[in-house]
Amino acid sequence: MLMAKSIILHGGAGSWKDSKIREKAYVVMEKCTRRAWEILNNTNNALEAVVEAVKCMEDSGYLNAGVGSVLDILGNRTLDAGIMTSNGLIGAVSAVKATRNPIVLARIVAEKTPHIIIGGDGADTLARLYGLPPLPPPPKHAVEGYYENLKKLLGGEISRDYWRKILAFIETNENYKKFVGSLANTSDTVGAVAVDDNGLLAAAVSTGGVILKLPGRIGDSPIPGAGFYSSKKVACSSTGFGEMIIRSMPCLKLAEYMDQGMNFEEALDKVITIVNETVGKDTMGFIAVDYMGRIGWRYNTKGMLIGYIDREGRVIVNHKP
Numbered sequence: 473m474l475m476a477k478s479i480i481l482h483g484g485a486g487s488w489k490d491s492k493i494r495e496k497a498y499v500v501m502e503k504c505t506r507r508a509w510e511i512l513n514n515t516n517n518a519l520e521a522v523v524e525a526v527k528c529m530e531d532s533g534y535l536n537a538g539v540g541s542v543l544d545i546l547g548n549r550t551l552d553a554g555i556m557t558s559n560g561l562i563g564a565v566s567a568v569k570a571t572r573n574p575i576v577l578a579r580i581v582a583e584k585t586p587h588i589i590i591g592g593d594g595a596d597t598l599a600r601l602y603g604l605p606p607l608p609p610p611p612k613h614a615v616e617g618y619y620e621n622l623k624k625l626l627g628g629e630i631s632r633d634y635w636r637k638i639l640a641f642i643e644t645n646e647n648y649k650k651f652v653g654s655l656a657n658t659s660d661t662v663g664a665v666a667v668d669d670n671g672l673l674a675a676a677v678s679t680g681g682v683i684l685k686l687p688g689r690i691g692d693s694p695i696p697g698a699g700f701y702s703s704k705k706v707a708c709s710s711t712g713f714g715e716m717i718i719r720s721m722p723c724l725k726l727a728e729y730m731d732q733g734m735n736f737e738e739a740l741d742k743v744i745t746i747v748n749e750t751v752g753k754d755t756m757g758f759i760a761v762d763y764m765g766r767i768g769w770r771y772n773t774k775g776m777l778i779g780y781i782d783r784e785g786r787v788i789v790n791h792k793p
Protein backbone atom coordinates (compact mmCIF):
# COMPACT_ATOMS: atom_id res chain seq x y z
CA MET A 473 0.00 0.00 0.00
CA LEU A 474 1.34 3.40 -1.02
CA MET A 475 1.57 5.59 2.01
CA ALA A 476 3.00 9.05 2.41
CA LYS A 477 3.17 11.51 5.24
CA SER A 478 1.19 14.63 4.57
CA ILE A 479 -0.44 17.58 6.25
CA ILE A 480 -2.85 20.39 5.40
CA LEU A 481 -3.93 23.34 7.53
CA HIS A 482 -6.84 25.74 7.24
CA GLY A 483 -7.13 29.29 8.54
CA GLY A 484 -10.86 29.69 8.04
CA ALA A 485 -13.45 29.83 5.29
CA GLY A 486 -14.78 33.20 4.19
CA SER A 487 -14.05 35.85 1.63
CA TRP A 488 -10.69 37.16 2.93
CA LYS A 489 -11.16 39.85 0.27
CA ASP A 490 -11.63 42.84 2.55
CA SER A 491 -9.53 41.52 5.37
CA LYS A 492 -7.09 44.13 6.68
CA ILE A 493 -4.90 41.38 8.09
CA ARG A 494 -4.76 39.06 5.07
CA GLU A 495 -1.04 39.58 4.47
CA LYS A 496 -0.31 38.83 8.12
CA ALA A 497 -2.55 35.74 8.01
CA TYR A 498 -0.63 34.48 4.96
CA VAL A 499 2.68 34.82 6.79
CA VAL A 500 1.21 32.93 9.76
CA MET A 501 -0.05 30.11 7.52
CA GLU A 502 3.32 29.80 5.84
CA LYS A 503 5.16 29.67 9.16
CA CYS A 504 2.74 27.23 10.81
CA THR A 505 2.63 24.89 7.79
CA ARG A 506 6.44 24.76 7.70
CA ARG A 507 6.62 24.21 11.46
CA ALA A 508 4.00 21.42 11.43
CA TRP A 509 5.79 19.69 8.54
CA GLU A 510 9.06 19.75 10.50
CA ILE A 511 7.31 18.19 13.49
CA LEU A 512 5.70 15.53 11.29
CA ASN A 513 9.11 14.67 9.84
CA ASN A 514 10.94 14.73 13.17
CA THR A 515 8.39 12.75 15.17
CA ASN A 516 6.58 10.78 12.46
CA ASN A 517 3.47 11.37 14.56
CA ALA A 518 0.35 12.93 13.01
CA LEU A 519 -1.07 13.89 16.43
CA GLU A 520 2.02 15.91 17.37
CA ALA A 521 1.94 17.59 13.97
CA VAL A 522 -1.70 18.74 14.07
CA VAL A 523 -1.42 19.96 17.66
CA GLU A 524 1.67 21.99 16.74
CA ALA A 525 -0.03 23.35 13.61
CA VAL A 526 -3.11 24.51 15.49
CA LYS A 527 -1.15 25.81 18.49
CA CYS A 528 1.00 27.89 16.14
CA MET A 529 -2.13 29.41 14.56
CA GLU A 530 -3.74 29.99 17.98
CA ASP A 531 -0.61 31.83 19.13
CA SER A 532 -0.45 34.06 16.05
CA GLY A 533 -3.19 36.54 17.02
CA TYR A 534 -4.14 36.91 13.35
CA LEU A 535 -6.59 34.03 13.00
CA ASN A 536 -9.87 33.39 14.75
CA ALA A 537 -8.60 30.99 17.43
CA GLY A 538 -6.66 31.29 20.68
CA VAL A 539 -5.12 34.76 21.00
CA GLY A 540 -6.82 36.17 17.87
CA SER A 541 -10.32 34.92 18.70
CA VAL A 542 -13.25 37.14 17.75
CA LEU A 543 -15.43 38.78 20.39
CA ASP A 544 -19.02 37.88 21.16
CA ILE A 545 -21.86 40.41 21.17
CA LEU A 546 -20.88 41.68 24.63
CA GLY A 547 -17.19 41.96 23.78
CA ASN A 548 -16.08 38.75 25.54
CA ARG A 549 -14.41 35.62 24.15
CA THR A 550 -15.33 31.94 24.45
CA LEU A 551 -13.19 29.41 22.62
CA ASP A 552 -13.86 25.89 21.32
CA ALA A 553 -11.50 23.15 20.07
CA GLY A 554 -11.45 19.45 19.25
CA ILE A 555 -9.02 16.68 18.40
CA MET A 556 -9.32 13.08 17.18
CA THR A 557 -7.06 10.37 15.79
CA SER A 558 -7.66 7.21 13.78
CA ASN A 559 -6.68 5.06 16.79
CA GLY A 560 -9.48 6.28 19.03
CA LEU A 561 -8.12 9.34 20.84
CA ILE A 562 -10.83 12.01 21.08
CA GLY A 563 -11.21 15.18 23.17
CA ALA A 564 -12.76 18.63 22.98
CA VAL A 565 -13.28 21.80 24.98
CA SER A 566 -16.01 24.40 24.71
CA ALA A 567 -16.69 27.90 26.02
CA VAL A 568 -13.12 28.25 27.31
CA LYS A 569 -12.50 31.80 28.54
CA ALA A 570 -9.03 31.98 29.97
CA THR A 571 -6.77 29.51 28.14
CA ARG A 572 -4.38 30.48 25.36
CA ASN A 573 -4.26 27.11 23.57
CA PRO A 574 -7.60 25.27 23.63
CA ILE A 575 -6.17 22.61 21.30
CA VAL A 576 -3.59 21.58 23.93
CA LEU A 577 -6.42 21.46 26.48
CA ALA A 578 -8.53 19.28 24.15
CA ARG A 579 -5.61 16.87 23.96
CA ILE A 580 -5.40 16.81 27.78
CA VAL A 581 -9.13 15.99 27.94
CA ALA A 582 -8.50 13.11 25.51
CA GLU A 583 -5.37 11.74 27.16
CA LYS A 584 -5.78 12.48 30.86
CA THR A 585 -9.52 12.27 31.60
CA PRO A 586 -12.24 9.69 30.95
CA HIS A 587 -14.33 12.42 29.24
CA ILE A 588 -14.68 13.65 25.68
CA ILE A 589 -15.94 17.22 26.08
CA ILE A 590 -15.28 19.59 29.00
CA GLY A 591 -16.75 23.09 28.90
CA GLY A 592 -16.76 26.46 30.67
CA ASP A 593 -15.00 27.13 33.97
CA GLY A 594 -14.19 23.44 34.40
CA ALA A 595 -12.12 23.52 31.23
CA ASP A 596 -10.15 26.57 32.38
CA THR A 597 -9.61 24.95 35.80
CA LEU A 598 -8.23 21.84 34.07
CA ALA A 599 -5.90 24.08 32.06
CA ARG A 600 -4.54 25.66 35.26
CA LEU A 601 -4.02 22.21 36.82
CA TYR A 602 -1.86 21.25 33.86
CA GLY A 603 0.00 24.57 33.85
CA LEU A 604 -1.31 25.85 30.51
CA PRO A 605 -0.82 29.60 29.97
CA PRO A 606 -3.78 32.01 30.31
CA LEU A 607 -5.39 33.79 27.37
CA PRO A 608 -3.90 37.29 26.96
CA PRO A 609 -6.16 40.31 26.22
CA PRO A 610 -7.45 40.48 22.62
CA PRO A 611 -5.13 42.13 20.08
CA LYS A 612 -5.97 45.67 18.90
CA HIS A 613 -7.24 44.54 15.48
CA ALA A 614 -9.69 42.07 17.12
CA VAL A 615 -11.12 44.84 19.29
CA GLU A 616 -11.31 47.26 16.35
CA GLY A 617 -12.99 44.57 14.24
CA TYR A 618 -15.51 44.02 17.01
CA TYR A 619 -16.53 47.68 17.18
CA GLU A 620 -16.70 47.96 13.40
CA ASN A 621 -18.90 44.88 13.17
CA LEU A 622 -21.09 45.97 16.04
CA LYS A 623 -21.71 49.35 14.43
CA LYS A 624 -22.53 47.66 11.13
CA LEU A 625 -24.94 45.28 12.86
CA LEU A 626 -26.76 48.05 14.69
CA GLY A 627 -26.77 50.19 11.55
CA GLY A 628 -28.46 47.40 9.61
CA GLU A 629 -25.43 46.94 7.30
CA ILE A 630 -25.05 43.24 8.03
CA SER A 631 -27.89 41.75 6.11
CA ARG A 632 -27.35 38.00 6.45
CA ASP A 633 -30.21 36.18 8.12
CA TYR A 634 -27.82 34.78 10.75
CA TRP A 635 -27.06 38.23 12.20
CA ARG A 636 -30.56 39.56 11.55
CA LYS A 637 -31.70 37.06 14.18
CA ILE A 638 -29.06 38.32 16.59
CA LEU A 639 -30.18 41.90 15.96
CA ALA A 640 -33.81 40.92 16.52
CA PHE A 641 -32.77 39.23 19.78
CA ILE A 642 -31.00 42.40 20.96
CA GLU A 643 -33.94 44.59 20.05
CA THR A 644 -36.41 42.56 22.06
CA ASN A 645 -34.20 42.44 25.16
CA GLU A 646 -33.95 45.84 26.88
CA ASN A 647 -30.84 45.03 28.90
CA TYR A 648 -28.95 43.82 25.86
CA LYS A 649 -30.14 46.77 23.83
CA LYS A 650 -28.82 49.30 26.32
CA PHE A 651 -25.54 47.54 26.90
CA VAL A 652 -24.76 46.76 23.27
CA GLY A 653 -25.83 50.27 22.21
CA SER A 654 -23.44 51.83 24.71
CA LEU A 655 -20.59 49.58 23.51
CA ALA A 656 -21.18 50.55 19.91
CA ASN A 657 -20.80 54.26 20.72
CA THR A 658 -17.46 54.43 22.18
CA SER A 659 -11.84 40.57 11.61
CA ASP A 660 -11.12 32.84 11.31
CA THR A 661 -11.22 29.27 12.79
CA VAL A 662 -8.09 27.18 12.35
CA GLY A 663 -7.58 23.48 11.76
CA ALA A 664 -5.13 20.82 10.61
CA VAL A 665 -5.23 17.20 9.46
CA ALA A 666 -2.25 14.90 8.97
CA VAL A 667 -1.20 11.31 8.37
CA ASP A 668 2.17 9.84 9.35
CA ASP A 669 4.22 6.94 7.94
CA ASN A 670 2.61 4.52 10.39
CA GLY A 671 -0.80 5.34 8.94
CA LEU A 672 -1.99 7.27 12.02
CA LEU A 673 -4.46 9.98 11.00
CA ALA A 674 -5.21 13.05 13.15
CA ALA A 675 -7.68 15.93 12.92
CA ALA A 676 -7.67 19.15 14.97
CA VAL A 677 -9.73 22.35 15.03
CA SER A 678 -9.84 25.49 17.20
CA THR A 679 -11.97 28.64 17.09
CA GLY A 680 -13.23 31.78 18.75
CA GLY A 681 -16.58 31.10 17.06
CA VAL A 682 -18.55 33.53 14.91
CA ILE A 683 -18.40 37.31 15.30
CA LEU A 684 -21.04 38.88 17.54
CA LYS A 685 -22.38 35.52 18.71
CA LEU A 686 -24.63 35.47 21.75
CA PRO A 687 -22.82 34.72 25.03
CA GLY A 688 -22.58 31.00 25.70
CA ARG A 689 -23.10 29.97 22.09
CA ILE A 690 -21.19 26.79 21.20
CA GLY A 691 -20.36 26.02 17.60
CA ASP A 692 -19.29 22.95 15.64
CA SER A 693 -15.65 22.90 16.67
CA PRO A 694 -16.01 20.80 19.86
CA ILE A 695 -18.51 18.44 18.20
CA PRO A 696 -17.09 15.22 16.68
CA GLY A 697 -18.32 14.62 13.15
CA ALA A 698 -19.08 18.33 12.70
CA GLY A 699 -15.93 20.40 13.33
CA PHE A 700 -13.52 17.48 13.27
CA TYR A 701 -13.38 13.70 12.79
CA SER A 702 -11.00 10.88 12.07
CA SER A 703 -11.77 7.36 10.96
CA LYS A 704 -9.13 4.80 9.95
CA LYS A 705 -9.41 6.09 6.38
CA VAL A 706 -9.77 9.85 6.56
CA ALA A 707 -9.27 12.84 8.88
CA CYS A 708 -11.26 16.05 8.42
CA SER A 709 -11.45 19.55 9.94
CA SER A 710 -14.11 22.13 9.04
CA THR A 711 -14.76 25.85 9.23
CA GLY A 712 -17.72 28.15 8.60
CA PHE A 713 -21.07 28.71 10.26
CA GLY A 714 -21.12 26.21 13.12
CA GLU A 715 -24.89 25.87 13.07
CA MET A 716 -24.81 24.79 9.42
CA ILE A 717 -21.87 22.48 10.05
CA ILE A 718 -23.69 20.77 12.93
CA ARG A 719 -26.80 20.37 10.77
CA SER A 720 -24.87 18.78 7.91
CA MET A 721 -22.00 16.90 9.68
CA PRO A 722 -19.51 17.15 6.78
CA CYS A 723 -16.63 15.36 8.51
CA LEU A 724 -18.74 12.41 9.63
CA LYS A 725 -20.25 12.11 6.15
CA LEU A 726 -16.84 12.12 4.53
CA ALA A 727 -15.74 9.22 6.73
CA GLU A 728 -18.96 7.31 6.03
CA TYR A 729 -18.65 7.74 2.26
CA MET A 730 -15.06 6.48 2.36
CA ASP A 731 -16.13 3.49 4.48
CA GLN A 732 -18.75 2.70 1.86
CA GLY A 733 -15.91 2.38 -0.67
CA MET A 734 -16.10 5.73 -2.39
CA ASN A 735 -12.74 7.13 -3.47
CA PHE A 736 -11.33 10.25 -1.80
CA GLU A 737 -12.17 12.81 -4.51
CA GLU A 738 -15.66 11.39 -5.07
CA ALA A 739 -16.35 11.48 -1.34
CA LEU A 740 -15.19 15.11 -1.06
CA ASP A 741 -17.43 16.08 -3.98
CA LYS A 742 -20.38 14.25 -2.54
CA VAL A 743 -20.03 15.94 0.85
CA ILE A 744 -19.97 19.47 -0.56
CA THR A 745 -22.90 18.63 -2.86
CA ILE A 746 -24.96 17.37 0.06
CA VAL A 747 -23.95 20.41 2.14
CA ASN A 748 -25.09 22.76 -0.63
CA GLU A 749 -28.37 20.92 -0.94
CA THR A 750 -29.13 20.72 2.76
CA VAL A 751 -27.84 23.95 4.31
CA GLY A 752 -27.01 26.05 1.26
CA LYS A 753 -23.99 27.74 -0.28
CA ASP A 754 -21.69 30.26 1.39
CA THR A 755 -21.78 28.31 4.63
CA MET A 756 -18.55 26.30 5.11
CA GLY A 757 -15.37 24.60 3.97
CA PHE A 758 -13.30 21.62 5.11
CA ILE A 759 -9.86 20.06 4.66
CA ALA A 760 -9.08 16.33 4.66
CA VAL A 761 -6.27 13.80 4.40
CA ASP A 762 -6.73 10.11 3.66
CA TYR A 763 -4.79 7.02 4.78
CA MET A 764 -2.72 7.09 1.56
CA GLY A 765 -1.53 10.65 2.20
CA ARG A 766 -3.81 12.36 -0.30
CA ILE A 767 -4.91 15.82 0.77
CA GLY A 768 -8.07 17.59 -0.36
CA TRP A 769 -10.44 20.42 0.46
CA ARG A 770 -13.80 21.78 -0.61
CA TYR A 771 -15.55 25.02 0.27
CA ASN A 772 -18.70 26.82 -0.83
CA THR A 773 -17.65 30.23 0.53
CA LYS A 774 -15.79 32.85 -1.50
CA GLY A 775 -12.50 31.48 -0.27
CA MET A 776 -10.75 29.41 2.39
CA LEU A 777 -7.26 30.01 3.68
CA ILE A 778 -5.14 26.84 3.45
CA GLY A 779 -1.51 25.84 3.82
CA TYR A 780 0.03 22.52 2.73
CA ILE A 781 3.19 20.85 1.47
CA ASP A 782 3.17 19.92 -2.20
CA ARG A 783 4.81 16.85 -3.77
CA GLU A 784 8.08 18.77 -4.22
CA GLY A 785 8.15 19.68 -0.52
CA ARG A 786 7.22 23.35 -1.05
CA VAL A 787 4.93 25.25 1.31
CA ILE A 788 1.82 26.43 -0.53
CA VAL A 789 -0.49 29.03 0.99
CA ASN A 790 -3.63 30.22 -0.70
CA HIS A 791 -7.08 31.51 0.08
CA LYS A 792 -8.57 30.75 -3.33
CA PRO A 793 -7.07 27.35 -4.00
Ligand SMILES: NC(=O)C[C@H](N)C(=O)O
Binds near residue numbers: 484660679682691713
Ligand atom coordinates in the same frame (compact mmCIF):
# COMPACT_ATOMS: atom_id res chain seq x y z
N1 LIG B 1 -15.02 30.73 11.68
C1 LIG B 1 -15.48 29.57 11.97
O1 LIG B 1 -15.15 28.62 11.30
C2 LIG B 1 -16.46 29.50 13.11
C3 LIG B 1 -16.74 28.15 13.69
N2 LIG B 1 -16.95 27.10 12.72
C4 LIG B 1 -17.96 28.24 14.59
O2 LIG B 1 -19.06 28.32 14.08
O3 LIG B 1 -17.80 28.33 15.78
